[in-house]
Amino acid sequence: MNELPQQLANGLILGAMYGLIAIGYTMVYGIIQLINFAHGEIFMIGGFGALTVYLWMPAGVSLLAIIPLMIIGGVICSVAVSAAAERFAYRPLRNAPRLAPLITAIGLSLALQQAIWKWYPDAKKDRSFPQFKGEAIDIFGAHIQRGDLFVLITAPICMIALGLFVSKTRSGRGMQATSQDPDTAKLMGINTDRIIVMAFAIGAAFAAVAAVAYGLKNGQIGFKMGFIMGLKAFTAAVLGGIGNIYGAMLGGVVLGIAESLATGYMSNVPGMDLFGGGAWKDVWAFVLLIIVLLLRPQGLLGERVADRA
Amino acid sequence: MTALLEVEDLRVAYGKIEAVKGISFTVEAGQIVTLIGTNGAGKTTTLRTLSGLLKPAGGRVVFDGKPLTDVPAHKVVSLGLAHSPEGRHIFPRLTITENLQLGAYLRNDKAGIEKDIQRAYDLFPILGERRKQAAGTLSGGEQQMLAMGRALMCQPKLLMLDEPSMGLSPIMMQKIMETIVELKAQGTTILLVEQNAQAALSLADQGHVMEVGKIVLSGTGADLLHDESVRKAYLGED
Numbered sequence: 001m002n003e004l005p006q007q008l009a010n011g012l013i014l015g016a017m018y019g020l021i022a023i024g025y026t027m028v029y030g031i032i033q034l035i036n037f038a039h040g041e042i043f044m045i046g047g048f049g050a051l052t053v054y055l056w057m058p059a060g061v062s063l064l065a066i067i068p069l070m071i072i073g074g075v076i077c078s079v080a081v082s083a084a085a086e087r088f089a090y091r092p093l094r095n096a097p098r099l100a101p102l103i104t105a106i107g108l109s110l111a112l113q114q115a116i117w118k119w120y121p122d123a124k125k126d127r128s129f130p131q132f133k134g135e136a137i138d139i140f141g142a143h144i145q146r147g148d149l150f151v152l153i154t155a156p157i158c159m160i161a162l163g164l165f166v167s168k169t170r171s172g173r174g175m176q177a178t179s180q181d182p183d184t185a186k187l188m189g190i191n192t193d194r195i196i197v198m199a200f201a202i203g204a205a206f207a208a209v210a211a212v213a214y215g216l217k218n219g220q221i222g223f224k225m226g227f228i229m230g231l232k233a234f235t236a237a238v239l240g241g242i243g244n245i246y247g248a249m250l251g252g253v254v255l256g257i258a259e260s261l262a263t264g265y266m267s268n269v270p271g272m273d274l275f276g277g278g279a280w281k282d283v284w285a286f287v288l289l290i291i292v293l294l295l296r297p298q299g300l301l302g303e304r305v306a307d308r309a
Numbered sequence: 310m311t312a313l314l315e316v317e318d319l320r321v322a323y324g325k326i327e328a329v330k331g332i333s334f335t336v337e338a339g340q341i342v343t344l345i346g347t348n349g350a351g352k353t354t355t356l357r358t359l360s361g362l363l364k365p366a367g368g369r370v371v372f373d374g375k376p377l378t379d380v381p382a383h384k385v386v387s388l389g390l391a392h393s394p395e396g397r398h399i400f401p402r403l404t405i406t407e408n409l410q411l412g413a414y415l416r417n418d419k420a421g422i423e424k425d426i427q428r429a430y431d432l433f434p435i436l437g438e439r440r441k442q443a444a445g446t447l448s449g450g451e452q453q454m455l456a457m458g459r460a461l462m463c464q465p466k467l468l469m470l471d472e473p474s475m476g477l478s479p480i481m482m483q484k485i486m487e488t489i490v491e492l493k494a495q496g497t498t499i500l501l502v503e504q505n506a507q508a509a510l511s512l513a514d515q516g517h518v519m520e521v522g523k524i525v526l527s528g529t530g531a532d533l534l535h536d537e538s539v540r541k542a543y544l545g546e547d
Binding site: 170173174176177180181183184185186187188189190191192 | 360361362381382383384386387391392394398400401402403407410411412414415459463
């Protein structure tokens with residue numbers, strides 16, 4: 001079997017998930033300069049929302065038919081929690097020193113984890129998530145599990161929809177204006193509070209889609225799943241240039257592929273054989289981040305346009 | 310005739326520090342009214358309060374017959390009050406056309422918006438030539454034109470201009486001042502804040518001199534231009 005296409009495919013699948021989550025970090029940061037550390041938990045809650053819908057369904061219905069409903073359930077849960085967090089946790093701190101909302105976000109992240117742990121039935125250990133049965137599909141010499149096709153299809157659709165929304169709609173234009181100059185955006189008649197809620201909601205919806213992808217891939221979800229995925233997605237957002245939506249997706253894919261290649265090939269590099277394999281993949285992800293930040297601090301697609309006074 | 314804008318005993322504070330300490334003035338429809346004074350006199354604070362970006366600590370503002378004091382910033386513009394802020398604040402990463410479109414954010418008449426964008430290009434031909442360019446790449450004077458053009462896009466009853474001549478070359482300043490006169494001739498009412506007292510007073514119907522949060526002197530533009538204390542304090546004469 002040829003290994004390279006397989007490693008690239010694995011990286012792409014993982015990276016598309018990172019990218020979908022990273023959109024939430026980058027949009028919120030782009031508008032209110034907040035690193036929403038609770039976003040990983042918004043992702044996790046999307047997974048539990050989707051699982052709940054699945055459990056409601058009568059036995060015998062095919063998973064493919066339920067998937068759209070699971071997405072809707074996950075999106076509703078994620079968006080509701082995220083919008084509530086914005087309204088009641090972050091908005092009162094809008095003019096506070098930047099450390100205050102950051103600490104709030106970390107606290108919220110822990111609180112959401114514990115809430116699921118305590119109140120979701122049997123969530124104290126991982127819960128199993130439905131998976132597509134059937135043979136893996138061969139594409140360009142890579143075996144792709146049927147469940148993994150989900151993210152390969154949804155991620156591009158989400159990105160195209162977001163791109164059109166931001167560039168073509170009035171609200172999208174308002175969002176760009178708000179991220180560049182919030183006070184002046186108000187002078188144009190833009191309700192910036194509503195734009196901010198919208199940014200949180202879009203990020204949450206994308207995270208929920210990523211959570212369904214995560215569940216389909218791994219066959220289980222747990223209250224802790226948001227931590228490492230959130231951290232990786234945040235890394236992806238910084239890697240791609242925080243504030244830039246296309247950068248977030250690019251950063252995710254680059255990160256996913258780098259991780260996958262490092263896992264597969266590092267042990268073949270002379271002298272590095274100790275550092276190959278899955279145990280080191282997180283290390284390589286952050287090494288990549290450090291290298292990019294040293295060489296290109298604004299990230300891959302980060303822009304530096306002169307803002308003349 | 311009632312005034313388009315009535316400001317009565319307006320007070321604005323940053324925390325405990327009062328920046329505007331009870332000022333009153335009116336703007337009649339069709340006039341150019343100017344607030345002049347040095348840095349820190351409270352001129353910009355006054356405009357930012359009128360457009361809702363700052364909340365007043367006291368006083369009353371009536372615009373076009375409606376109280377303005379509790380209206381949030383994003384609704385003020387829908388009443389017909391446009392604000393071109395100090396330092397221009399164009400959206401640097403959007404194109405000139407997109408900046409102008411944002412000025413018409415609350416309007417739904419596509420054809421009318423197109424027409425007004427064309428009008429902005431007629432007023433400032435350089436903007437038309439560079440319409441696809443990111444606004445952040447424009448020179449200071451061109452950015453000022455864009456900020457004015459953008460403010461006009463909401464078809465305001467009152468246009469507030471905060472230091473439109475700041476940092477501009479004399480030629481560019483001349484052009485901006487000519488435009489203000491032209492806008493007045495077209496029927497726009499203008500509230501002009503300026504540090505350049507000479508330029509502002511020579512085209513204003515009414516002028517008010519602000520010092521540390523208060524209006525210390527009011528009169529017609531011509532009167533103030535010839536007032537001895539104004540000449541000494543603001544026009545650099547002995």
